[in-house]
Amino acid sequence: MSDFKPRFLKPSDTSSFLDKNDSHSVESTDFIYNRHLSQTIHTQRQRLPIFNNRNHILYLLEKYQTLVLVGETGCGKSTQIPQYMIEAEWPLSVGVCEPRRVAAISLANRVADETGTIVQQETVGYAVRFDACTNKPRIKYMTEGILLREMMSDPLLKDYSAIMLDEAHERTLYTDILMGLMKKILKKRKDLRLIVASATLDAKALQEFFNINPTGNKRDDTAVIMTVEGRQYPVDIFYVAEPVPCYIQASVDAVLKINESKERGDVLVFLTGQEEVERTVRLLNEHANLLEESRNKQKISVLPMYGALPHHDQLKVFRQAPEGHRKIVVATNIAETSVTIPGIVHVIDCGFVKLRWYNNETHTDSLVTFPISKSSADQRAGRAGRLRAGKVYRLYTEEFASKLAENTPPEMVRSNLTYAVLQIKALGIANILKFDFPSPPPLENLRSALEILYALDAIDIDCELTRPLGFNMAEFALDPLYSKVLFSSGEFGCSEEILTIISMLQVETVFTKPSTGTSIIKSRIQKRLFEVEEGDLITYLNVYNGFIQSDMSQGFCHKNFLSYKGLKRVVEIRKRLEKMLRNYGIRIESCIRSTESIRKCLVKGLFPNAAYLHHSGVYKTIRGDIELFVHPDSVLYTIPQPQWVLFCQVVHTTKLFMRDLTVIESDWLIELAPHFYYKTTFLE
Template identity: 70%
Template sequence: MSTSAFKPRFVKPSDTSSFLDKDPAVEKTNFTYNKYISQSIQTQRQRLPIFNNRNHILYLLEKYQTLILVGETGSGKSTQIPQYLREAEWPKQIVICEPRRVAAISLANRVADETGSLVQGDVVGYAVRFDSCACKPKIKFVTEGILLREMMSDPLLSSYSVIMIDEVHERTLYTDILLGLMKKILRKRPELRLIVASATMDATAFQKYFNNFENLKTPSSTILSVEGRQFPVEIFYVAEPVPCYVQASVEAAVNINASGTAGDVLIFLTGQEEVLKAVRILGEHANAIENSKSKNKITILPMYGSLPYNQQLKVFQKAPEGYRKIIVATNIAETSVTIPGVVFIIDSGFVKIKWYNIETHTDSLMVVPISKSSANQRAGRAGRMRSGKVYRLYTEEWAEKLPLNTPPEMVRSSLTYPILQLKAMGVNNILQFKFPSMPPMENIKSALELLYALNAIDINCQLTRPLGFHMAEFALNPLYSKMLLTSEEFSCSEEILIIISMLQVETVFNKPTTGNGIIKARIQKRLFEVKEGDLITYLNIFNAFVQNDMSQGFCHKNFLSHSSMKRVMEIRRNLEKILVNYNIPLTSCRNTENVCKCIVTGLFPNGAYLHRSGVYKTVRGDIDLFVHPESVFYNIEQPQWIVFGEVVHGIKLYMKDITVIQRDWLLELAPHFYYKTTGFE
């Protein structure tokens, strides 16, 4: 990708190397690397494009408080800059913030290998949700949520000398919040340094954002552009639009394998369900190839966010002799993570994003076309190790019409949890907080209203004690954390703990592609279904999984994903530790009504009733909703009053994770939210 539009505020290295070498601020960084790494690894590191800018980076960090780094794909910025900072002997810890846990963990392992140390040791470590290092490593990779939680206990991040926020172009919700908080922290800590890094971003806008300080005559931020080591990549488009991009992705992968050209394949799809569907279809092709004793053998590997990390690691391992890897991934593989051996990219042209509906108080999952910057990021995965080819499943004319960037998550997401965290960190006036992209006022108002209804804040918009502060400490949707924290009142903390753990994975069901398999899977699922709804069905599935010794055979028989169920077990153990810290005992009520009432304490904003027209309508907003095909209540008699977990955008608005309730429970458990708004008698 070209970064010629960004003009660095220093002279090019080829023209000024002697000047930089003589500068006292840079002089201390010129020393022998052998103190830290072997000669062979040193040679590999020196081949990266970022190496030519090593002294520039260290010099600019001495002179400026914020460095906006535009590093092209493959430049080595994510792995090398932390090592340069360690070698320059910055006094405190160096933290690198990544938007995804798989990137944080894989990068930590890569840097540990290059430094000749063990991950989670004194040199390199990581901290992600439900998994963190016990010691204080010099180089620490974290996810955005973890860094925000650290700010709650240490608002000025006093244990860090340099903070690097990577992949800023993704503009996730937490990225924008972190940037806003860092702007405040930098004022209080002049010695702190911030690196804002990405392959594609509006660097000038970020420079102006961090230059906006009072009483400063000189700019406090600067821009550095680094070229990438991207090999040539050929891009191909389809002649005509494809009717189904999942099926077209599979066919393209099969054709690539049949061609005999060496190299692994990476397919980009939108979500876990599509990934698993493609994996199953490709698995059938793999079995057919094995039976025919063909030389073009393939091994199929999925990659998505809720997949256990030990399963995600398999995509980085070399394929067995005589096999080609075909990796089917969501956009988790779009940035930061380099998968060795990938030569071919199959780009579906779509991505699944959240969009907040203030009327239903829910984040709707929508499949939308990707942006041009995302398309370039995906194409860059093929040019990291060698020249590659990209097969885009959309026409060239359509590609020209794609938006330049995906809208920032800040302007299209629920702000309930972010505002809760900002309140916990002492940001009382949300309207005066300097967001890089100001969210819509309606979203802020909706979030504050919902937090008040959850009793997380009081009438003065201050966090309540202890409920509000405890909810802020959970890395969960506030609706779910409210359910957990009130479960003691209903003596059902064990059941709620299981239900919420099940909701943290995208799906626990395997979906066959053949007609006979679909029928069998539906029959097996009915064995667990109950009239109380989907969440109680999840509870039954988990209990049956445990009673059958968590066996893979049980999952196979009942068309369940064993890896997803193991992930649920891991999440449950971690949430249990938090409940113990809050002195909430694990109790089981064996009373389904109590469990459903407890669910209402959290999901009451998502109430709906069956209208006489035959469709569901939200209690607030009067929005038409329909039962999702995967729900217990699809194509059977539907209950009158329900609450739901989320809304999925399709041809219609579909409700998922439905629980049957009684109308009076809404008035009893959420009188402020419904009595004053709807006027129930």
């Protein structure tokens, strides 16, 4: 096992690198430090496995339009290939697409450090939802949705010499759409290059998909495969003898055992969602406080990592732990491939992942917890072998592991396609059924998406985008149902309130969940101060207004058991949405506490998500007759349940639970969505 630990140079360390007789020793300490820091970065780049393939990669990019690159974790593909192309003086920008915003931002910062520049300037920049560079950098990291919106204004991507689709094995909805679109663009632009990169990928299938070869002669192939080995140390994998009753508690116990063992290295814990991550962080922090009081025990520094976490908090996981502390990172599958956290030696894998699954009968996405696939399990295990020989503790049995599926189903075949279809239509694709997807979506899901878009007045009877609403909704980086609510808010005179509610829905939760009995009771009492009988969304409005009236006080959040980070993120999102609404000429005004106007406006966009209280005592969807239940976190859970509700999300655990509810009147559905609902009478 290697005990190698990177040594970070400080200005005071530079003297050891200088020759006493060197005539340049009179240079300023800062200049010498910067020069040696540059040399250190250059040396680190040369040590990456991909460096030995630099000229080969550039040659293949000159000869072929598409390069399918299977690069093992840690080989340097995401950071180095764009730099190689810029160093080789490719004339235009290189765009790199990442599935997640944290990956785009962290990679841009990494490349800026390596090139000795400042991020968001001429050399390196990033663009993510609600945060984009205004200039045109030579290397641009972005999320997939950003590239899709760029295609609307520049269908042939004339500002780019090359596009790199990174982490393509995740097969997100946008990854598949971009693959289909890039195939069309490559036929028109022979000078454009595409790099499809991943650690685990069915390379042969993708090569055949992108091979634009009219002659059939193999010499004329336009796509090629290349494999780059990574820098991976041995990893020992351990399984539990018996299934664990609660993987959250088992994760906490495993962290504490690793910490007691005195083995070196940081710990990465994989869980399924934000709530589980925050709960585990609270439990570990309680133990961390006890360890701080002990002199002989290794102390721990616990950090969360999930997609909705503010950017400045996400960056904390990349820093070294304080002196005398072991870093414990508790993350969702965002840490599986999108980002590489330095220092990780131990990985704890719960064996599950939370995926969205679309039900075309109810027109709703359900968040369902699934066992991970074998490829995902391998990716998680690979996180442990980056620094030195590592260990993986799987909280499931070896028999369970042998029954896992080989790969996670592509998002295209299990997702709501409403927003995807809207953007494809905005890009001028007339016949979606003939669009070339790597994995064709179910026809029922496509039909359902077109039906919803027609009901939202985003497309007409000929499946063409309406003007101006359809085109405006396509430009908005939101679910079309939420976009419709925002664009309708001026009509109901409640745009101030709707902006707040939609912004609150972009964060998974703003309520913290204490772990101790006394604190749980106190948090429930404080939450009741904000609760109203109209439902969760109006409650969110009260929470936000209280936060603003307290001058965004951290003490206000602590007293009321609210997430300060989450609410700060809501404030950022709301500012950007308000700016966008103003650009579309929608007046920003308040309905002054008229909740009826707010709820009617919500019905205008969320009408597909309506449910009624059946005489059997459960809620049912109007279409599909699916049984639904009020989520225990809802304010409507403990009061007499109303007859009609709107929901924003369905979570599938033991039952189908509705989240983020609003009380409505049945007449509003007929009044505001007569094209979707009609009233009838059955004679018995």
